[in-house]
């Protein structure tokens with residue numbers, strides 16, 4: 538990963554046309570999670586699910602579902618608050634309590650951290666590093682978070698939002714939202730049609746280049 542949070546191959550001659558798929562703000566509902574992962578499976582793709590601690594506490598079984606179905610878990614802080622202006626000790630709790638609960642539920646600790654609102658500040662970067670977490674925001678926003686329930690044509694809008702910004706190594710931000718679940722199959726087909734493949738998050742080196 539480079540400093541723009543794009544994914545770049547370490548070896549010369551490797552296909553650069555890759556994208557990283559990420560879904561934030563879950564886990565919310567089993568139906569959405571199962572559908573997202575069904576679609577990922579259909580396209581032989583893996584994704585990072587950046588979860589919030591308060592949601593995991595409410596529904597640990599949904600975290601387990603993501604993990605058991607091969608989703609890669611990322612840390613998205615406990616409360617989904619803006620971290621950059623908070624104290625060291627508060628940010629430490631926001632990050633480390635998620636590490637703890639994910640480890641309790643799945644026996645594995647996240648290795649990726651994404652600050653809520655992309656605003657971790659120096660304090661977020663420091664504490665992520667202290668926990669061996671690779672800090673990332675994103676480089677392509679699907680803008681799915683701005684869409685409304687009653688809005689028409691959300692699938693096409695989401696695909697256009699992504700393809701308008703698409704480039705080699707795109708780190709694509711999406712959310713666990715019903716319209717994103719619905720758009721995903723068409724989005725992945727579109728990306729494949731443009732020659733892109735999907736990065737396996739487990740192949741990402743855990744340091745910035």
Ligand SMILES: [Zn+2]
Pocket residue numbers: 561562613617653654
């Ligand atoms: Zn978020």
